[in-house]
Amino acid sequence: KIQKSVLSILVLMTIGCSEQVDVASATIEKKAPVKKPNVVIFYVDDLGFGDLSSYGMTATKTPNVDELAAQGIRFTDAHSSAATCTPSRYSLLTGQYAFRNNAAILPGDAPLIIDHTKPTLPKMMKKAGYKTAVVGKWHLGLGRGEVDWNKDVKPGPLELGFDYSFLMPATGDRVPTVYLENHKVVNLDPSDPITISYEKRVGDRPVGTESPELLKQTADLQHSATIVNGISRIGWMKGGKSAEWVDEDFPQVFTDKAIDFIQESKDEAFMLFFPFHDIHVPRVPNKMFAGKSGMGPRGDAILQMDWMTGRIVDELKKQGLYENTLIIYSSDNGPVMDDGYDDFAEEMRGEHDPSGGFRGGKYSAYEAGTRVPMIVTYPNGMIEAGESDALISHIDLYKTLATLAGVELEANEAVDSVNVLPALLNSKLSARDEMLEESFTLSLRAGKWKYIEPFSGVTPDWLANKTAIENGLTTEPQLYDISSDQKEQLNLADKYPDKVIELQQRLDSIRAL
């Protein structure tokens, strides 16, 4: 079986080098492709390890994602690069740890944090002839600072190597609450220009602190500035009335744009990066899903995400592309219940465990901060359905896709990324034996050990006050035997001081790279 998979990889590498597969090697596999495989990355926001029925959720069902899980490999030790969104995305698109660039959660008016003169994942795919697009939530900053939303907004995804972009510029809970298509705000009326501020109130739109009667959901102080569509946001926005999004329309709007891209690209090799807004706050599902999960808006957002996934996969099938598409489905960080809006996620959760039995969640140095569902399908007979406990980080997608596409990387490109293609295609093969997890501190997984570096910084108030979240930040070192103590209950740092020193040194050397 392993031999068969090695042959599969050879076939894939051949595809990377030439358009046509050598017929002799192609006969080894059932249906070897004649075109480079398309790549679709479904990147859900804040979806926890336990938030899919294929990962143990019983409270409601995710049939579309479960179908992918049934046809592909379901990973149980795959990780987002970080426990929050901006750093995770940064690493995925650059193959470098976010701490190397101090990438942290960004406000909605922040400049682009990826250097567009440097290599990126989409630029690398373009070298191999891929057409590339990003459709969905961005949250990596735009422009050079003081961005003017009324002019061309750049640099952004196009300058980073995407041929097409349709974005929510930051997050659903931050202004500006408008779509950005390539360089332009969609439907903007030039006589009603947009001004954004994260410092002071601008414009005459009502705000959450003063007009709670206008709200669909009340929110904490941080999320109680400008109200758009009955939801108060972080930050203030003036103008841009005709360009405002309607949160309930997200599922159709984003999937329609992805489907358009697939239809337009069907005769070429393409890579679609599809970062969802769901299941991030504010959770304001479309009426097709509102009230359907029995777990409140958070559960309904899971159903919405599942429906969106299904529509895009159906389109691939309709276009005859599914057989030749590598699909990677995962999440940008672990789960959170209360993230600022009163949507009763915790109260309506019932027995559901979003972390799937692991400790912590979004923001946390414990496993549930980054251990997320990951499903890989490649129906072309190259991959056998199964379950894999290979240790993988999303930072590895860069080198892995470079291998798939046959691109040779420059010396300084994607330095933290590891090629895990063999493990993506064969559930019996292992991947890393060492991996870094980023949160407000750093954690190192090495063999059976998980080491959490002591945290000497200041925990932001909003995080310290979230008592429901175990952020894992302590001034003392933490050492867990993750092979026997998956829930990170027994700190062995005092018992194995030499191990602590060894792992801290290893961490320091990765940092100094």
Ligand code: NG6
């Ligand atoms: C936090 C926000 C939270 C969420 C998060 C980003 C506050 C108090 N909390 O700062 O609501 O927006 O940033 O989430 O403002 S992420 O998934 O995009 O990283």
Ligand code: CA
């Ligand atoms: Ca997130």
